[in-house]
Amino acid sequence: MKITKADVYVFSTSRNFVTLRLETEDGVVGVGDATLNGRELAVAHYLKDHVCQLLVGRDAQNIEDTWQFLYRSCYWRRGPVTMAAIAAVDMALWDIKGKVANMPVYQLLGGACRKGARAYGHASGTDLESLFDSIRYEMDLGYTMIRVQTSVPGINKLYGVAAQDQSSGMRYDFEPANRGDWPVEEDWDSAAYMRHVPTVFEAVRNEFGPELPLLHDGHNRLTPREAAQFAKSLEPYNLFWLEDVTLGENQENLRYVRQQSTTPLAIGEVFNSVYDIKDLIDNQLIDYVRCATTHFGGITPLKKVMAQAEPYQIKSGFHGPTDVSPIGFAAELHLDINIHNYGAQEYMTHSKETLEVFETSMTFENGFLHPGDKPGLGVEFHPEIAEKFPYEQAYLPYNRLADGTVHNW
Numbered sequence: 050m051k052i053t054k055a056d057v058y059v060f061s062t063s064r065n066f067v068t069l070r071l072e073t074e075d076g077v078v079g080v081g082d083a084t085l086n087g088r089e090l091a092v093a094h095y096l097k098d099h100v101c102q103l104l105v106g107r108d109a110q111n112i113e114d115t116w117q118f119l120y121r122s123c124y125w126r127r128g129p130v131t132m133a134a135i136a137a138v139d140m141a142l143w144d145i146k147g148k149v150a151n152m153p154v155y156q157l158l159g160g161a162c163r164k165g166a167r168a169y170g171h172a173s174g175t176d177l178e179s180l181f182d183s184i185r186y187e188m189d190l191g192y193t194m195i196r197v198q199t200s201v202p203g204i205n206k207l208y209g210v211a212a213q214d215q216s217s218g219m220r221y222d223f224e225p226a227n228r229g230d231w232p233v234e235e236d237w238d239s240a241a242y243m244r245h246v247p248t249v250f251e252a253v254r255n256e257f258g259p260e261l262p263l264l265h266d267g268h269n270r271l272t273p274r275e276a277a278q279f280a281k282s283l284e285p286y287n288l289f290w291l292e293d294v295t296l297g298e299n300q301e302n303l304r305y306v307r308q309q310s311t312t313p314l315a316i317g318e319v320f321n322s323v324y325d326i327k328d329l330i331d332n333q334l335i336d337y338v339r340c341a342t343t344h345f346g347g348i349t350p351l352k353k354v355m356a357q358a359e360p361y362q363i364k365s366g367f368h369g370p371t372d373v374s375p376i377g378f379a380a381e382l383h384l385d386i387n388i389h390n391y392g393a394q395e396y397m398t399h400s401k402e403t404l405e406v407f408e409t410s411m412t413f414e415n416g417f418l419h420p421g422d423k424p425g426l427g428v429e430f431h432p433e434i435a436e437k438f439p440y441e442q443a444y445l446p447y448n449r450l451a452d453g454t455v456h457n458w
């Protein structure tokens with residue numbers, strides 16, 4: 050089953066996407082997501098200039114061999130650009146295999162372990178009143194677990210708060226990348242954040258009771274010592290998880306946090322290979338794997354990582370923001386339904402225009418997601434609609450401290 054065509058599409062509905070479309074000699078089409086927020090063109094060129102010609106003539110059936118070939122033959126392994134490109138090929142080949150077998154991908158992976166994947170919604174507020182309204186709104190949509198982000202006195206512009214400006218008109222917390230040729234500057238104050246956030250979780254628990262699963266994203270801003278103190282200060286509010294409380298580039302950072310606190314830890318959205326996470330799993334330093342199929346090399350390696358995590362009772366919590374296209378998201382959902390050690394799935398709705406380009410069989414009912422039962426990934430890609438939305442430069446924001454020092458965003 051030879052691949053005869055490999056095409057890359059770059060377009061901007063409410064945000065930029067990079068999509069790989071493969072076609073076989075029998076006319077079977079497979080699609081993959083290669084979107085790397087703020088660096089989209091790098092992956093598009095990696096695919097167009099270095100990968101597509103290697104795919105034409107290859108057997109579409111050999112997913113594992115193709116993955117290993119693209120990973121090992123380039124010599125320069127890993128990195129977000131390389132791994133997003135490999136991810137797109139991997140997804141497209143699983144899509145093709147599913148269509149040929151006339152089965153949804155989760156069946157090829159071993160079948161369903163659950164009826165649906167419980168998703169969490171995103172609530173935020175500039176004060177307690179607007180935060181409580183936002184939590185109620187998300188619960189009305191059906192979500193039964195909620196991520197809580199809040200404005201902090203002393204910080205002007207802060208990750209995760211929906212009410213902030215966004216140039217494309219999307220909710221800021223759904224798409225913080227702004228269109229334009231320069232990243233927006235935001236500000237940061239670790240002490241103010243660490244003082245304020247526990248008071249907000251206390252208020253949320255008082256208002257909504259002890260049962261509602263609550264999550265929070267620290268977005269990599271704290272030092273390991275600050276992170277440990279912060280995780281400890283949130284213990285009374287019994288979080289479902291605390292995400293990216295400190296950087297994972299040095300995996301030892303998480304050991305320090307782990308030794309000080311029982312708050313569950315989630316990390317991995319910027320990881321792109323098994324080497325970024327293997328020590329965290331083997332040393333049981335985390336509770337949830339936040340990697341995304343799109344940035345981690347696809348379904349093939351993420352399935353293996355979750356198998357590595359299973360004996361330690363470490364669960365999934367795959368990254369699902371709007372910069373994971375509906376194709377990448379579907380790839381995650383098929384894994385969610387299949388793996389035994391499922392934890393939670395992040396979910397944000399894509400814009401109307403995006404969902405016209407990507408026609409998906411996915412459903413969201415009563416807080417649970419399902420990828421549908423169409424053969425393959427269940428996403429039909431419409432390049433003729435995508436081409437109506439040309440690429441627009443966009444950058445994620447960056448942070449400076451009060452003295453002007455650049456800080457982690």
Ligand SMILES: [Mg+2]
Binds near residue numbers: 266268292
């Ligand atoms: Mg995050």
